[in-house]
Amino acid sequence: MPGATEQKIIDAAVRLFAAQGYDATSVQEIVAAAEVTKGALYHYFRAKDDLLFEIYRLLITSQSADMDRIIGLGLPAAETVREILVSLVVSTAERVDETAVFVRELQRLGEERMAEFRAERRRYHETFLAVIEKGQADGEFSSVVPADTVVRIAFGVVNQLPMWYRPDGAKPPAVLAREIADFVLAGLR
Structure with a gap:
């Protein structure tokens, strides 16, 4: 099971991908929605x-x-x-x-x-x-x-x-x- 920060990133990605599609979603939008830094995202996901x-x-x-x-x-x-x-x-x-x-x-x-x-x-x-x-x-x-x-x-x-x-x-x-x-x-x- 993912930790709290990782789960916040996943949840934000799901919401954004569902609403606007994978291609239309930027990494910056994901980190903003998850309220984490880009470094945190890249710590969990390449x-x-x-x-x-x-x-x-x-x-x-x-x-x-x-x-x-x-x-x-x-x-x-x-x-x-x-x-x-x-x-x-x-x-x-x-x-x-x-x-x-x-x-x-x-x-x-x-x-x-x-x-x-x-x-x-x-x-x-x-x-x-x-x-x-x-x-x-x-x-x-x-x-x-x-x-x-x-x-x-x-x-x-x-x-x-x-x-x-x-x-x-x-x-x-x-x-x-x-x-x-x-x-x-x-x-x-």
């Missing part, structure tokens, strides 16, 4: 794109840890799917600006960071896929829809949240998360 990567890294690290914790509980497949989806939707909705910034600015990552991003995302997908496949193999889920299609549909919905979800909207994250999990599980039964 360049502005390091901030972008850190926004993603913190989000995916938290989501992966939640998924690993849920799988470690050894619940039946349906409960595992429900818990993973609820956790993923809630964390995405609660951090919708971070998610939106990262999705919109993903192409800014260099080759090495893009490879790291893809590897962690693949691990998340493959772990969730294994839960669905096991549920299908054990007869808990229908096999009518292939597991990889279920994963693509579920994550496709989550990946689109930044496009339409509004924190001040009618549904709080927990309600939306339960509804999405119910939808996916209904398709698996």
Whole structure:
């Protein structure tokens, strides 16, 4: 977890990147919004794109840890799917600006960071896929829809949240998360 100063810088970057875009945001604007010096920013981040990567890294690290914790509980497949989806939707909705910034600015990552991003995302997908496949193999889920299609549909919905979800909207994250999990599980039964 970042320290207080580092978190202030990250939070300022998220707000500015979300409001005006990565290219339109200067390092000077970030340090002014964070109320730190340029030296403080460069102490934690070599360049502005390091901030972008850190926004993603913190989000995916938290989501992966939640998924690993849920799988470690050894619940039946349906409960595992429900818990993973609820956790993923809630964390995405609660951090919708971070998610939106990262999705919109993903192409800014260099080759090495893009490879790291893809590897962690693949691990998340493959772990969730294994839960669905096991549920299908054990007869808990229908096999009518292939597991990889279920994963693509579920994550496709989550990946689109930044496009339409509004924190001040009618549904709080927990309600939306339960509804999405119910939808996916209904398709698996």
